[in-house]
Amino acid sequence: MSLRLTTLGGCQLQDEAGQTIAAPYLSLVLLAYLYSSETQVARRSAAQLIWAGNPDAASTNLRSALRRLSQAIGENRVPVIEADGAYLTLNHQALTCDLEFETAEISADNLNLCSDAVAKVFLPLEGRTSAQLSIWVKDVRQRHVALLRQQFLKAADNPEKVARSDLRRAAVLLLEHDPGDEEIRRRISVSEGQDQQRVAAQPREAQQIMAPPPSGDLWTVPRIALLPPDTAVSAQKAGSVANALIEDLTIGLCASRAVSVVAPYTSERIRSSRDKAAILERHKITYVLDTQRTEDALFVQLVFLPTDEIIWATRFKLDPGEIAGQRQTITDAVQTSLVRQLHSTQTMALDVSSQPEAYVSFLRGLQDLSHMSLPSIRRARRHFKASLEIDRNFASSLAGLSRTFSMEWILTARGDQDLLQQAVRLADQAVNHNGQSAGAFKEVGVSHLFMGRIDESLEALEKAETLSPHYADVLFSHADSLVHASKPADALRKVLNSIELNPLPPDPYFWAAAGACYFLGEFAQALEFIGRMRDSKPADRLAAACWAMLGDAAKARTYRLRVLRNNPDFDLERWVAVLPHKEKWQTEMYREGLVKAGF
Template identity: 30%
Template sequence: MPFGLKTFGDMRLIGPDGQPAGFPDKGLTAIVFMGFRPSGRVSRAELASFLWGEDEDGGAKALGNLRQLLSRVRTRQRELGATFLDIESTDITLNRSDIRFDFEEMQTRSLLDPVARLDLFLRSMTGQFLADLDIPSEAGQLWLLERRDFWLGEFASALEDAAAMLSRQNGASIKAAAARLIELDPYSDVAHQVLMRVYAKDRRLSQARLIYDRYRQQLWSELNTQPSEDMLRFARLLFNDEEKRVAAVAATPTPEREEPRPQESAASSRPRLPRLLLLPPRRPDEQHNWALMSGLIEDVTIGLCRIRTMAIVAPYTARRIATMATEEIDLLKQYDVSYVLETRLQERNGKAALYATLVHVEGDEVLWSEKFRGHPDDLPDTYGELVARIVLETAGSIERKELSKIHTVSRPTAYQNYLLGQHSLSVADLPGIRRARKFFRAALLDASEYASAIAGLARTEHLEWLLTARGDRDLLQSAEAHARDAIRIGADDAGGYHQLGVAKLYQGQFFESMEAFMEAESRAPSHADLIADHADTLVHAADPILALDKIRRAIELNPLCPDLYWWTAAGANFFLEEFGEAIACIGRMADQAKAGRLAAAAYAMLGDQRNARREMRRTLAIYPDFTVDDWLMKVPIREKWKMDMFRDGLRRSGFR
């Protein structure tokens, strides 16, 4: 059975037993070079020039290097019992019977099914062609660039052919291939267009728009250019046609049907959450800004509905209760309402004031009350901030009240255990993470279908993977499984998609990670922790400029933020070569030791060896087995030059 040579991703020789076999790197490069020649034959002079380039002595040094290489190749071929290269006095010939290339099957066009051909590309092109190879000669560099462009073009062609047959049956396969091509060629119009078409066909036009907007922003920030005319024309046609089709479907009457009644077993497996009733302000006869304030209350309701730590009484019921007489408010207990957010609108002298009061029904206790006032003309500038403030104050007050009840009950409820888990994660250290996991599991003992608690388990697993630096793949796989369970149970909740995005990031699947984060942000656009983790993904996926924008937004939403926010900001600044700013961000962390590796690298890049060595020693005291290469094999960084920069900084600081 012949040996196999993998050329996509890192080049490696695979033995007949399926295990990697050692071989001189330049010998493998020569084999690949000759593999693209129909004759499989090359002169010694041409091969030496290809591998080492011309020099002042007319190529004598390169020929000397080639003689030494061929000597090592002969020795290794004897050890392996195979002859890949027949070495003669003037020429070298490839023996194709002893070796198979991974690209050989892809070169044939005999596959009649375009989707099957695309699946072949998806399986084979796991990375760029000879991704780890750098040939010093000019001829070698040009050959390498041409080969990489060729295979990217072939992949794009196969994707286009398969997309012409797009259906629900093959949509997932085509989507995965488009995502892979974007990883290999971030500026591929074809891949972005196909991906947009897949989402549009699934009636997920908002996701198609997100992909288009991100691509346009990426082109501008990285290349200072706009999308091509072809892409602009494609986007216009796609969005216009799809919006018309969706409108037509929406206008088509559908027969009413009775909603299925939930099974008792399913209902009992969900946590009993505190119920919040939002009472809108009563409408006086002479208020001119009623529509604006009414819209604000609706947006507050929408914001509260996105928070999975409470249940919201439907707006229709809330409006009915708001019209009832005061003595009839006892109906709150009938509707099992735990908290009421009362709002009242007042206008005087052209100025409007909104009063908001949160009441705990059982104890008839005011938990929070505030008056928001100003001229209506000022609202466009403060509207979003006002909505976010009311939502955050309401949610925070309810969570604090529920936590305070724990000491008065014999056993915490599933919801209270969930809150304890969230509270334990406010300090991201190993004891806190493992304590949080215990609380999330306790919540699931009472409510096995509690999506937020399952997503919480996924979060503890990815945080433990990050902090222990052991590269335990089982933790990430478990985090992904829990995230997918949370999505299955609560598809409209951001939590599952959030944790899936993080798990995919640390498995090095950048596009899948960003896709999950786009799904999550569409469900919770003001979730600070979610935005911060999305920023972390962008740091690793080689978009530190956008990452910095997102982490600043997260810090604005959560000014007293966890250390992970500043750690992410430091990483973005490091890859933008703003090393001083990276150190300043780490300085804002309560526990700076967690970012010791990054701090050491940043100090080293600034030439501050004293502080770099201090951070290095402090890190090794916590992680005595830490080595640079082992760690960088586990940390996903999309662009090789950024990984090399991080490696350089770590080495300079004294890490080995």
């Protein structure tokens, strides 16, 4: 009867029944260290490794950890650690560990064990500092990569004994760790039937981007995460052309020496996270290829993560009877477009590598902007300013800073012209520093809109959409200006397109859709869009007007009181006077709804 220690993808101790034992975390790290060491370890060495930050108390902490581990396991069990004064020894009869693969023979059968170890990561909470514990953890991870490489090379010599998908997975993990490993790239190319003729047949842009990078630094080599729409389990059950496409693209892009493909296990974790700044900072991701499957179509979009811009997107019509045959056609088309886009954005990628902290701060600001409240907007402003302290000419952060002033103008509803003037000034600066930035032109359009310059707003937003036709935020902002330009039907079509491009959109998308519906007389539909907002308080004025126009005075009153509770200084006539509308009927229609609501 023995306990089981898990160190890959987490750290926990389980009994024979699979129940987790509530032992202190650092006592489990100690068990992992003893298991990995294979021989007895000096108590002093173990204590200084795990409690290096507090050397005076290290020995005391070790004794406490041993006592608490023993209590958690139970006094009736055989001790898992034998302590004889100066040394600690692991009792291998009382404990098994998921690191046993380290002593497995080099064979094709053990390839997946090593792949799992590298993918899941040994003690994932550790290894992020220069402390002794982190150094040891990183050494173990490096050992796992070396073992995987040995297993892969052995398996590649006997490809008939191993599944091709297993070889692919191992190769991607190895190339993610070391994009410059030419031996691995050559072996997987041979196993996939690739050769120099195929590379030579690529477009000229593809040949250029396949040139070796100046160094192997993770920031220097752009990294791309390929996100399938299905989990591995659901894909296996139903079969998935999108997942098969991602698998083909992963191997195809491994032929490029200037781009590093993130392993599928990492990509799944990225899909589940909304913290784009943390993804950029921790995984050094530059591009994300996202795929979405509907009944009869596959939608693919490439996102430049540092600025969260969709730089390319396309849709493939799927024929249920011909999906297998379409797979290679779609793969070739996507790969060719990908390589061209990677080549065209090389300058931006290199800029990220030179000052990643500026982009991380920018993304943190962008995330705060997705919450429409004054505290969130002011937090975003601090992040954008922090980014500009690193690079004062960073157009994306100048544009983001401009947006904070426009949004504050909307939320306070006081008609403060100073806020709009600052927004216009910063947006103009962003365009001056980067005349190809769709985000910069977007903020020029937004700031001019609220200044009442509707034609100038539409001109700037059309320019932004020309520069980046798949950038969802640009389409949403263009839609919002079309609402104010007295074109609510055009606005609704465009904002629905932006929601399709960004299936988990921030609240302003739904707010803009609701505004378009209001001016189309679709008040119930407007309320439905408001109901999809995570925080609908900013749209309370519009909700009150909708309920009033529907004849529900009680609900209109409820929302009017919410508006006045959050903004007691709200003045109807002052607000209506500064709201920009191209045609007077819009202003009167909005005023009618608010008056009926009791404002």
